[in-house]
Amino acid sequence: MQAQTTNAELLSIGALEIRLREGLLLAEGRPVTLSVREFDLLVALARNAGSIVSRQDLYRLAWGRTLRGGDRSCDVYVHKLRAKLDEALPGVAFIHTHVGFGYRLDPAPSHPFHNADTAR
Amino acid sequence: MQAQTTNAELLSIGALEIRLREGLLLAEGRPVTLSVREFDLLVALARNAGSIVSRQDLYRLAWGRTLRGGDRSCDVYVHKLRAKLDEALPGVAFIHTHVGFGYRLDPAPSHPFHNADTAR
DNA sequence: CTCGTCGTTCACTTCCCTTTCACAGCGGCT
């Protein structure tokens, strides 16, 4: 269910390859530049891929301390991470928001249908 | 008749899998996005699957307070939940109405007959 | 010193959730 064994040195999520030792992310083989926080956040999500992770848990996993009330850094970094992932792999939604619960990492096509540019 | 032990971490109703800790619902393995209220309502129904649960009890279980007379929020959320479940698993009726008594969760094929494409 | 990156926080916007209202449909009862 997880992406890999907990202490593996490699996590694979869809077209993403996370090399833990090196702190390196590959998207379809192409390297993606992430900051330390961004990388830690991605790892925290990837280790629980398919499951919803609360902000509390995310913060504890990626930052190593407890989330204080009103702290939005989690959201900000999810945004940064999304931007980089979307740039690396447009059309694939990786991070899904579950309002009131948290975030979930899971590769899925962005907006398959419902597009229809029947123009107007 | 229940879906599982009361304090299990997982409830299974037909093709539905409810992950209590995460607040996540899976329909045939596919994640379904629910709001907090919708999820709590589903859990309340699922914990009593097969039995009729009164609005009073449903409200107390899902909202945590007592239902005031004239409050329709219960009905409204049953409707929302039905919509999402039907979208996730068309052709399966999960929530059944028992007029004057309450609602009952129980997976069943919806309207096996009643073919009706008499056109028009 | 100067520049650029990073992490954090703030302010503002946008979207979603919840509640409530209003009306329609359906039985049952008189």
Add this chain to the structure above:
DNA sequence: AGCCGCTGTGAAAGGGAAGTGAACGACGAG
């Protein structure tokens, strides 16, 4: 038929949660 209670359903309103751009200070490289 007409009345009435119960449920289904769409939509408006308000509040709260998440998205987003930018400022600020810290830090390391050059």
